[in-house]
Amino acid sequence: MRGRTTYEETGMRPLSKLSVRTHTAEGKAECPLFRRAVLHPRESLGLRLVAGSTIVWVKLRRLETRAPAWLPGARRRGWNGALFRGTDVTICSASDRRSGGQVHSGDRIRLPMIMSWKRFCFVWIAVLVPFALAAVWLLRLERGIEVQPAGVPGEPLRVVVLDPLCRPLVREELRIVARDYTPLGGLLEQAVGRPVALSYGNRLADTLHQAGSPDLILGQEAAVLAEAAQFNESLRPLARLTDDRGATDLAGVFLVREAAAAKNIGDMDNYRIVFGPPGEPQRHAWALAALSQWGIAPVPPIKTVPTGREALQMVAQNRADAAVLSSFALALLEDEDIRKLGPLRVVGRTEAQPFITAFATARIGPATEQAITMALLSVRDHPPVLEMLRSKAGFVPLREEPPAKKEPPAPAPVTEWTDWRGPDRAGMSPDVPARLPATVKFLWKRGLTGASPAGIAATATHVIVADKNEQKDQDIWRCLDADTGKELWTIAYATPTEMEFTNAPRATPVIHGGFAYLLGAFGDLHCVSLYGNGILWRKNIVQDFGARLPAWGTCSTPLVVDDSLVVSPGATEASLAALGLYTGEVLWKTPGAPAAYGSLILGTFGGVRQIVGHDAESLGGWDPNTGQRLWTLKPDKKGDYNVPTPVNIFGRLLVATENNGTRLHNFTPDGQIRPAPVERSRDLAPDTATPVVVDGLVFGCARGLVCLDLNDGFKTLYSAQGDGAFKEHAALIAGYGRVLAVTVGGEVILFQAARDAFTPIGRLRVFEGTEVWSHPALVGDRLYLRSMNEIVCLLLSETP
Incomplete structure (x- = not known):
């Protein structure tokens, strides 16, 4: 801008507050960039300019200066700082009016930085101190040092009670055996020197919303461990509560x-x-x-x-x-x-199974944990507390559990892999190891007669795997002894021989309530006794519902919902159908599109319990009680095969497909999906592999291992080939900050859920010269793997 700039003094002191105007050839105009200019004599003629809260660029002839909005104090004091050096102006004070208060473009003066060194140092100290304090706090947390020292009143010890017999939850008919945990809270308060906040709920997820993250959890052991695995919560069992008979189990x-x-x-x-x-x-x-x-x-x-x-x-x-x-x-x-x-x-x-167990969470350190444990064990010495807890011996250490009279002792808790991607179809397990053994160690292995991409289902005693006969005209389901690999029973039936990528079963066996549900590629569905007592019922979901068989067969693993089994026939009048678990009778069916190749999940979204998954054309939600379609979402790009399974992330839905990438959707309060994803990534676009989520990171396999930041807009943190191991497909199981991967090439890779780079912990070559498309089953320290012609039980522990 050419012309002259006039500074009219508005204050009483020399070089105080001045207004700024611009004179142009067209006349006078208020400068659009500034609200005021402030000159501070003690800061060597420092100049500060006000232009709102945004970044301002000031141009005076041959000079550009930047006033960053984040400069400390800018918003609080109502101005943005700017640095002028070598400007084209001369500034006159009230005592020096030889130029009449006007300056011309030819007059020059150099103005220094707006801040003195003293203020400069103060600003940076104010910025750096919070980060230093945060680093010290994290270091103390890492070393297990208590943030709140014992004996100092402060943040309460949060205790979550999930006992169905506690007073706030117990049914009226069981009031005679109801437990009052209030006196126990008093003992804990004395032991840790902090107030105790008790909260009650039927599920851990319910209490997290009400009371925040807990320090101590008291609840039914199997249920607590299963739910904690979903939240990736690390728990340490401390003691078990005895009942009025002195037993610690439930049956x-x-x-x-x-x-x-x-x-x-x-x-x-x-x-x-x-x-x-x-x-x-x-x-x-x-x-x-x-x-x-x-x-x-x-x-x-x-x-x-x-x-x-x-x-x-x-x-x-x-x-x-x-x-x-x-x-x-x-x-x-x-x-x-x-x-x-x-x-x-x-x-x-x-x-029998363990009943009420006390678990410490990662929020408390060793000192508090020891104090809590001693308080729990001291309950036996407080008769009033025993009476309120309806307990004979109070809490007992896990190694000293007294068996119930005339009942066998409670067995150790055992994880199971009884569904597609394990419990709740989440791809999560508390059994993901901290390291892999140095060499491959098999408990057993046995040959199979045909190839199959179907996943494996396993309990502590039984392993079920899909197979084909050598002529490829029969499906064979083999149930094996988990300890020896010996065949316990088989189910075989005739099938057509022609189908792309073998005609073997694709769906994972589902084990529930002592029965196994087996779905073949041509729609043959059997309910059989897990213990070898024959077939309870059978159907063909393609023929019985008048559906058209997909090119790659029926792949969606049946979903257990309460007393029903939800299947995806893909028929015009029965896109989805629910069958009685123990009868096979049709409970409901709902019209819709042909079936997709992925599996369904059950979850609560927007406060509404619903079945969620794909059909061949769209993503949808269905009422599990009636089958009514609740919502439909069609993708931006058509042509997805819809193979990966949607992932429930605390009520938000992660969806990943090959044409539309990975998206994260929120829901309305009435359970409707919000069409626009809150996050999206084109870098992770898997055609077959379902991602896993752990520690705020999303891991998936799409032409390499891709890591996304869940909390930073699905930012791609890195992509790794793992020496080519992740080029095609990998089955992923996450837990405790680690991911266990089984690759198509037959390699088992354990890596850290790291943010900065692919960080392998260990690798084992299990198969040579074959491929692995079957999802493994992880039970304890045993990993069950199936290649095209063999099933093995791989031991993941260092000790035999």
Whole structure:
């Protein structure tokens, strides 16, 4: 801008506040860049310019200066700092008006930096100190030093109680055995020197929203460990709570009328049995497993009631022949109203499992953990606390658990891999090891007669793998002994021989409640007893629903939802269908598009429990009770094969496909998906491999291993080939800040979930000259792997 600049003094002191105007050929105009200019004599004529809160570029003839909005103090004081050097102006004070207060473009003066060295040092100290304090805090946390020292009042010790018998949660009928944890809170408060905040819930996820991250969790062991694995929460068991009999376990109990002929569970064939809801495994899944072990199939339809009292009343009134109760509910037999109905007796129990266990979380250090443990073990010395907890011996160390009278001791907890991608289809496991052994060690291995991409399902005792006969005209499902690899039973049936990429099964076997659900590539679906007692029911979901067989066959692994099995026939009137778990009867079906090749998941999104997954054309959500389509989302680009499974990330949905990349979607409060993804990545676009999420990082396989930052806009942190191991496909299992990968080339790779670079911990070459497309099963320290012609049990522990 050419012309002259006039500085009119507005303050009383020399070189104080001045207004700025610009004179141009067209006349006077207020300068659009500045609100005011401030001259400070003590800062050697430092000049500060105000132009709002944004970055300002000031141009005076041959000079450009930048005023960054982030300069400390800029927003607070209402101005942005600017540095002028070698400007084209001369500044006159009130005592020097020889130029009449006007300066011309030919006059020059050099203005120094706006800040003195003293202020400069102060600003940088203010910026750096918070970062230094944060670094010290992180170091102390890493070393396990308590942020809140014991004995100093401050942040409360957060204790989450997930005991179904605690007073706030217990059903009315069980008030006689209800536990009051308030006195225990008092003991803990004395032990750690901090206030104790107790919160209660049926699920860990519920309490996280209410009370934040817990320090101590008291709950049913298997349920707590399973849910903690989903949240990647590291837990340390401290002690178990004894009940009024001195036992620490839980089981389901079968009861019949006194006059019934049955003497044990094996005598209950054709008995009408009343079970509990699926949310009580001791009355439902464990009971069904016990029946299956005896070769007993429940009489359809499966009858469930919410309370033990209702179940006993049905038996006493001859509306049922047997009932399943929780072992802690046997006190109901002493209830006067129940005794009036007639005598009942126990004929069998399910396998017992650990009940209430105390877990420490990573939020507390060694000192607090020791204080908590000692407080728990001291409960036995406080009779009033024992009485309120309905406990005979209080908490006992895990190594000193007293067995219940006339009952076997509780077995050690065992993880299982009973579904596609493991529990909850999350690709997560608490059994991901910290390191791999130096060499390959097999517990056993055995040959197979055909290739199959179907995943493996396994428990502590059984392993199920899909196979083909040598003529490729029969599907064969083999159940093997988990310890020896010896064949326990097989199921075989005829199939057509022509299909792309073999005609073998693709879907992973599903093990639930003592039964296995086996789906072949041509739609053949069988429900069989896990313990070798034959086929309970069978269907062909393609033929029975009038669907068209996809080019690569039926691939979607059936989904267990309560007492139903949800399948994807892909028929016009039955895009999805729900079958009775123990009968195969059609419970509902919903119209829609042909089937996709990926599997469905069950989750809660936007507060609505729903089935989520793909059909051939879109992503969708369905009501698990009715099959009603809740929402539909079609991708920007068509042509996805929709093979990878969607991933539930705490109520948000991660979707990854080859044409549209990886997207993260939020939901409305009424369970509808928000069409526009909140994050998107084109770098991770897998055609077959489902990503995993661990420690805020997304790992997936798409022409290499790709790592995305979940919390930074899906920023690609790095992509690694792993010496070509991740070029095509890899099955990924995450847990405790690590990822276990099984590659197509037959290599097992353990790597750290690191942000900066691919960080392998160990690698093992398991197979040579073959490919691995079957998803492995991880159970404890055993990794079950299937190549095109062999299944092996690989030991991941260092000790034999």
